[in-house]
Amino acid sequence: MPSLLVRRTVLASETLLVTAGLLAGAAVPAHAAGTVDATGSDGNHLTASPDSETILTVTGTGFQSIQAGFGGIYVMFGTVSGDTWQPSNGGTSGVDYRYVNDDPDDPAGFQQFIAFPGGSTEAEASGGTISAEGAWETTIEIPGAYVEVTDSSGTVSQLDCRVHQCGIITIGAHGVVNANNESFTPITFEATATETTEPTAEPSAAATPSGTGSFDAAPPGDATAEVSPLPFVGAAITALIAAALAAVLLVGKARRKRPTG
Secondary structure, three states, X not given: OOOHHHHHXXXXXXXXXXXXXXXXXXXXXXXXXXXXXEEOOOOOEOEEOOOOOEEEEEEEEOXXXXXXXXXXXXXXXXXXXXXXXXXXXXXXXXXXXXXXXXOOOOOOOOOXXXXXXXXXXXXXXXXXXXXXXXXXXXXXXXXXXXXXEEOOOOOEEEEEOOOOOEEEEEEEOOOOOOHHHOEEEEOEEOOOHHHHOOOOOOOOOOOOOOOOOOOOOOOOOOOOOOOOOHHHHHHHHHHHHHHHHHHHHHHHHHHHHOOOO
8 A cells, every 4th residue: 555655746746747738738628618709889799890990898608717727818819720720739820820919018909818717827817817617708909800910930911801701719828728718709890881882873853952942944054955935936926917917008008099080
């Protein structure tokens, strides 16, 4: 039967191995995958503006929480490639998943770190801690539909989220690979005004503009408005009548001057 000292030595060794595994990025035990939701200030879910910055409130449920564990969860905005982009499947940052970088000295909120409760990295958490039930909440800023991401070589490139599906990425933080806390949640960008406005038919020239009286004359700028021929017809008839009267008068005068015999 092992002595008490030997048993304590074995337990201590196992604890050191587990801790070393976490620090080295070893995968943690299997756990049900978590789900993510994101809501904007307008109440819309999983939707952002393409032309301006959008701050989303991001919530996670069903994630794995490790009491006093090292690291936690990174929450980022970017895109993933294929079905095996996850670090636990060998996915590499800048190749299989790319995200918007943030300035650690002056963060804009493009990334958040959610820490395990009671761990040594809890003080570094920018987005709070994971509850014992695996729930968390933070905010993330999305610059718009066109974002800058960095590949594995450090080259910064432009990513068009109207062409490539972008969304909220969660992975294990501080180099700890945790398949249980890896997720990708697509974000949809609202259509711009030019995309949603349908062309309308031009108003008819006879239509009455709002707030004005009806138009009796020709539309402005129309120099070809027709003039009624009736005034000319009336003038012609008057001339004919005048000519007939003049002829009658001449005939009368001629008769009066005829000599009598």
